[in-house]
Amino acid sequence: MGRPKGGAKGGRRAAEKDPNKPKRPTSAYFYFAQHKREELAKAGTPITRVADFTKQVSEEWRNLTPSAKKPFEEKAKVDKTRYDSEMANYKGRKTPSKDPNKPKRPCSAYFLFLADFRSENKEKYSEHKDLIKAAGAAWQDMNEGEKKPYEKKAEEEKKKYNEAMSIYNKGTSGGPSAKKAKTEEENGDEDDDDGEEDDEDDDDDDE
Numbered sequence: 001m002g003r004p005k006g007g008a009k010g011g012r013r014a015a016e017k018d019p020n021k022p023k024r025p026t027s028a029y030f031y032f033a034q035h036k037r038e039e040l041a042k043a044g045t046p047i048t049r050v051a052d053f054t055k056q057v058s059e060e061w062r063n064l065t066p067s068a069k070k071p072f073e074e075k076a077k078v079d080k081t082r083y084d085s086e087m088a089n090y091k092g093r094k095t096p097s098k099d100p101n102k103p104k105r106p107c108s109a110y111f112l113f114l115a116d117f118r119s120e121n122k123e124k125y126s127e128h129k130d131l132i133k134a135a136g137a138a139w140q141d142m143n144e145g146e147k148k149p150y151e152k153k154a155e156e157e158k159k160k161y162n163e164a165m166s167i168y169n170k171g172t173s174g175g176p177s178a179k180k181a182k183t184e185e186e187n188g189d190e191d192d193d194d195g196e197e198d199d200e201d202d203d204d205d206d207e
Contacts, residue, residue: 020093022086028069028076033057035072103164106157109150110139 036057040047047053061069107115117135125131139147 020090022083022090025080025083026076028072029058029061031072031075032061032064032069036060101168103161103168106161107154109147109154112150112153112157113139113142113147 033054036053037047114132114135117138118131121131121134125134
């Protein structure tokens with residue numbers, strides 16, 4: 001079967017350039033080629049074959065002395081400075097600053113377990129990756145009853161997060177509603193700490 005029609009066009013559309021992205025810096029050679037075009041235009045000599053013109057300019061550039069190349073290299077250096085400056089501003093605009101008032105995303109049941117596992121076993125593992133690997137294996141070996149306290153707590157945190165986000169979305173960023181959401185989240189974290197102690201007590205009872 002052939003390739004579905006429209007696939008290539010869709011790919012091209014997806015790869016369209018950002019119009020706000022700074023123009024790439026011009027090379028010294030390109031400035032020289034531009035200079036040669038202007039010379040031909042002033043002399044009234046049209047460029048009939050682009051390939052021939054490019055070949056000729058390339059040969060002339062290779063034969064230029066360092067002092068003859070210097071004016072074009074200076075132009076390229078100035079344009080590179082322009083590009084670096086514009087790119088720094090562009091990247092700064094593209095990466096939005098994180099809103100400190102936005103509620104923190106809730107942890108999954110596994111990550112809640114990982115926090116407990118880390119605090120209890122951090123002395124056993126010198127490498128962080130070994131600790132993570134051991135935690136993953138321990139979680140896989142746990143039965144549903146052992147996982148239940150973490151899953152229950154994860155559901156509670158998710159509920160609190162959704163409530164806080166609802167309040168946050170109603171207010172403007174940094175406004176009273178957003179601050180209220182942050183406060184509720186912090187209070188919820190304190191409640192969750194108490195819940196962790198309850199979970200540990202439950203585990204002790206099971207043993």
